[in-house]
Amino acid sequence: MNNFAWIENGSVTSTPGFRASGITAGLKKSGNPDMALVYSEAPANFAGVFTSCVFAAAPVQVCRRRVRTSSKASAFIINSGNANACTGAAGLENAEKMCELTAAELGIAGDAVLVASTGRIGVQMPMDIISKGIKLAAGALSAESGNQAAQAIMTTDTVPKACALTVELSGGKVTIGAICKGVGMIDPHMVTAPHATMICCITTDAACDNALLEKLLANNADNSFNRITVDGDMSTNDTCVIFANGKSNITLTEGSDDTAKFQAALLALMQNLARKQVMDGEGATKFVAIEIDGAPSTAAARQLAEAVANSLLCKTAWFGCDPNWGRIVAALGYAGVEFDPARVDIYYDDMIVVRQGGDAGTPEADLAKILKNREFTVKVHMNQGAGEYWVWTSDVSYEYVKINAEYHT
């Protein structure tokens, strides 16, 4: 039984005390919205998890510094159309400048502002456009504009991604809202940070100190954003930030029942967004859950799940609605895990396809029916241990190639 409830059309601004905006500064050739601002009326506790890419973008470096040095934050300025990655000292200066300009508009300190960028790597920020955009974004802040903010951070996303829920705790109700983007450069390989050129902003009116917030965020990221892959490519710019303004006067403390409930609701919210990302994966026509159990260990289960989820041959077979299990066993076999192949059973949804390492004899036409669905599960029972892991992935289509051969990131 969930003790949370989804809010229709929810977003970061579903949470009391938060305002947001999404505007067009002019960073994108398309003329689409390209800057978003999320603002907490009261200084908020905050935490973040970030890409583990060695080439971490300038805004990621700035945010990491904030997490270490600022006790509160009030705003998050985000642009699409330019990643401000591999831009050296000038890029770092520009990322700080984005915070300062935002702070000046809002009448707060520069170190109370977080920043994220997504778009092309290696190009310096056009600071005149950014400067104008920040003014526009500050002027457009409202308690109803969370979904505009979600729109403004999109790159190859085809739909804006946002959601919110309320969760009943012992002292009353708290709200968690979020926006996020990212459907390419998505890969689950790192352990403690979310992936993809993904940016996620979460707001809550719970009261929670930064250390606990970070713990909740990082643990949940490992069971949501870190479980998804579109193309196996991790980004330079991945950023997931949570703000807790305390406006509900309900305080989360480590180890309490309320905190467990909050964490479960936060996980549901983050999984909802992660799922939206894979569903909207670049060129994706399929959402495929890979579930491994009975592996020698959790680490082994993870290796097996990720090998299948990132196999180009599996992903193209799924695009072709081809229940070709040979590609699945090949991927399991090269995952770097020692196991007895003769014990392995594989199912598409609830239909067996491999029994004890060989063809289970299910008619291909029956399997093809499952593969034609928008969404299905590949279940692998290794039958040789207690290790479990799951990953969500998408297929690789002509459209994927088109987007990535023609779009300049």
Place this chain on the structure above:
Amino acid sequence: MNNFAWIENGSVTSTPGFRASGITAGLKKSGNPDMALVYSEAPANFAGVFTSCVFAAAPVQVCRRRVRTSSKASAFIINSGNANACTGAAGLENAEKMCELTAAELGIAGDAVLVASTGRIGVQMPMDIISKGIKLAAGALSAESGNQAAQAIMTTDTVPKACALTVELSGGKVTIGAICKGVGMIDPHMVTAPHATMICCITTDAACDNALLEKLLANNADNSFNRITVDGDMSTNDTCVIFANGKSNITLTEGSDDTAKFQAALLALMQNLARKQVMDGEGATKFVAIEIDGAPSTAAARQLAEAVANSLLCKTAWFGCDPNWGRIVAALGYAGVEFDPARVDIYYDDMIVVRQGGDAGTPEADLAKILKNREFTVKVHMNQGAGEYWVWTSDVSYEYVKINAEYHT
């Protein structure tokens, strides 16, 4: 200075004492040739390297047994159209039966025959067709048919792959000839075995004991077949076998100058074939060499090279002739190697694109010219160590998706 010379239209039968054939047994719906036989008139020393996939196919299991238990071998029977993988005890029996049937035709012992299969996984061999095919193949053996054998082992290959050379040693000339196939399920991740649904048969008239042959083959595989990737997927069936019939009366002994020359020539031959595989990679329009130097270690250089070579975003950018270096730095950054990004320089061929981790300012139009070539090199100077590694890869095109969404392996 090479001390070897290529033989025009060379193949396994360029080597004195070897005969071969390629015939149509009827395993493929297309009606294309699907069985090949390579035969050494005299019992030959031999060695093999094989897939490290846990789901090793039945013929791979049989060959591994031969390597342990037979001192000589005389024949190699190969079929395309069916991989005999994940076929359990019946599959293993059928693979042994293929050897016995071949042996009976040739009047030799069953344990003097090696076997390899490539094609769809998980389907039992139609032994009536195989049996008929083996008779045909034995009947068609000739000293001129090496290229027919190369043709008969193709699956998604668009051209047959074969070559041969002679190498001058102190006691005279020896010949090395080969045929090979494999343009999909190609991945370089394992250390001591070749990859891809690749099958390679090498013949030589040098005299060499099995232990030294295996050493030469395995070392060279690490610098040829194990350096290539098309799709990052290792196969269940990879097999690379060498026969040495000793007919030249020139004996290779460990550590001799002659053996070093032989090994260099064998490497050239294996690299030539590996290159042909990538050039013919499924749907490939580009041949891209990734060269890393200045890395903290060789292992680090390898991780970096393989991350770039297998990046779907890099591969689709190359297909689009897009010099998008952001995707290269992202892949380097997530490769799992710690390094200082500010020291990294990157070149396309001899044109710099990244200097000290940022844009080198080379006009995109100049870079695009290189990217439009059929073949180019991505050179990454890490400038922080002595580790070097290279990998050959291809791009990912619409045609790749088409082949793998529509072709049932």
